[in-house]
Amino acid sequence: MAQPVNPPGACAGYGAGAPPPPPVAPNPLRTPGSDLELGAWRGENVNVGQVLEALADLRRGEQRSATRTCVVNLVVRAGDDDQAGRACAALHRLGGRHPGRTVVVVGPRGGGAEGPSSIDAEVRLHGTEAEGHAVWSEDVRLRVRGPLLGHLDSIVEPLTLPDLPVVAWFVGRPPDPSDALLLAADAVIVDAKTEEPGGEKSIPAVVTLGRRNVVIDLSWIRLRPWRELMGGLFDGPILRPFLDGVTRAEVRGKPGPRLLLAGWLSSRLGLSRSQLQLVDSRHTSMRLTAESDGATASFVVDRKEGDRTVFARAEVEGGATQEDRLSLAEDSLSWSLAHALTHLRHDRVHSQAVHAALGLGE
């Protein structure tokens, strides 16, 4: 049964007001052309074969000349409609998105497998323009019920395009290592900063995942401005010597980001647990105290309440000061997702940071 589907709803509430003065962290994706829904199909209690047939029919029926240039299969694993909606909205805000096929699987995670297995499906064919070429991409949304939720690899594998990497994005908390979907994934996108119950265990979960999968952590990407600014403060011959004399570090923030940054500082600078102070706070900040040639200096990267700007300041006692700042992207989820999809590879520095974070014993 094929029937029209409403276009995806736009997400409200983003960035009114004047643009902030500091530079916005660059988005790796260029501004795309307008996105156009070329066709849609919906079916209840269907099988994978019917979904594949619907995809083929939509393509065949579309008379416009278009190129299908795909670079990735993205599988979004969402626990409920709310998570799926947020994930889809973020993907659509990427605009032209990474061309490819997106499969969104909605269904309870880690339970709720009672009753018979079934799939409801929605398929959408999108057209967008890139460099004067019409480009197609496809979204498949599956609501899965019953024991099938424990065998998602069996429905995702047939739906992926051949010879392209499969990226599984687990919205919310990181997956259990036994999650069957991991078998179908070449890379896994997670978020160490999750608000879900059990979120405090996200760092150990990321470490476990990293033993078998390429893990890309959205939280780590979002912390990039903090890391860039702190690293940048030590550029140049005046302040560089202090980097070898860091005596103390204070990291504030919510558990996930706080641990990630503390692990990063610890692994990069060889700081011991006693040199690190971790403080719970709404916003993320770092302060390093360092010595060189008898002089003491402080290096602070901080985000002010209600401001989407991160400030950095280095101050040598009675001497030079250096300042820098960076505006955070208005839409941090889309921004971090764009980064994640652009750099699908193992990040050694992240891996060392999460391992170090584990040892901090918070």
Add this chain to the structure above:
Amino acid sequence: MTADNPLLEGLEVERRAPPCILVVFGASGDLTSRKLGPALEALASNRQLPLAFSVVGVARTEMSDDDFRCRMLEVVKKPSAAWERLVAGFRYVSGDYTCPETFDRLKRVLGEVDEERGTAGNRVYYLATVPEVFAGVASALGEHGLSQPESEDTFIRLVVEKPFGRDLKSSQELDQTLHESFREDQLYRIDHYLGKETVQNVLALRFANSIFEPIWNRRYVDHVQITVAESLGVGHRGGFYETAGALRDIVQNHVLQVLGLTLMEPPATVDAKGIRDEKVKALRAIDILRPDEVATDVVRAQYEPGWAEGEMARGYREEEGVAPDSRTETYVAMKVRVDNWRWAGVPFYVRTGKCLPKRITEVAMQFHTVPHLPFASGAAEGLEPNALVLRIQPDEGITLRFGAKVPGQAFEVRTVSMDFSYGAAFLEETPDAYERLLLDAMVGDPTLFIRADEVEQAWVVVEPLLAAWAEDEAPLATYPAGTWGPREADRLLERDGRRWRSP
């Protein structure tokens, strides 16, 4: 720099310049405002310039530091906040390049900026001036003790814009002067074509794929066509163009660089030495034309009035700054032979010109026809030989042309194209060529810059053409603006039983 700073490790996906001062000679000129300024603004916005960075502009135009800063802010319509903050620290030195006082002042200002910004004595000089002053500026830098770093930890580099001389002799003289003050490894000769993503992608296509290299030779390739076409005329650059012409302006550098990347053998490593060694070897394999071969294998021409892009375009000799009896060529087509195992017997037809129907740069490799077509007579009528086309600009991509069966009961074969477009596959911003090359110069990666022996060999290739044309008094061939060149160029290929592609 990131290797020295453990906190920046892992963030070098977007490369970052080390602390340094970029000294731009010709800071009030067109290149600075059109290319260098916007490229620096983009680097600043992408956070690829450190806090310890500044630009010192040098030019004859009288200007204060603030005037220069205002001018640099205006290089883009909407300057980013990062650019505004960076520009606030820029300095300007006005003065004649022949006056020692100019360089005394420059030395003082550089010392002040080092003190204020922590730029550590690192310098990248950029010659964005007219070529006549290249040698003088380089010598003056040497004489004022500004050409060599003070310690092993600091660097001084000199970026030289093309043209690198007007011929072999003047190029060698320029090199000799540059080498009196700078070592070869300090010299970064820039040809912005090499900064284009798709030019670099010729290397990726050839050496990262196993299916193309085995057929990249005389056994499979019938001939290669390289087209560097511009749709515009000389515009206001008539005065300059009169002294250059298409051979010096495009063939000696852009065309031969693209040709070098197409011809070269696989390098052991894709680094500065590996790539440049192989390019020089490839250029040395190009057959140097005898005077009689220049007459038969090279066509030069000038555009005449004609309809181009829907408008009536004036002829070259009617352009501003162009002599009414000018003999400067605006179009060159030539047949290049390559004397090595890989390419012996495969002609490379290159053409470049102004006021052609469209702006396009491509390398088209046409393969041999099959030895035998096993189809019924007429089934493959009009079937073109296979071709692999690397589109460098503006619609970057790759096209593979092959034969496919026409659907239906009959067995009919027709030519079809499989098209790959970069823009459709990668939705990432690609850096502008100047952005890439400026950062390379600051980082100290000379891979995409041209070494002295490459420049020299390129002049050796075009020198016989310059010499023959200097003696030749026959009327120049002409072509109407908005067409693909003169009839003589068509005959160049027809003689070999071939024809130019319609790109």
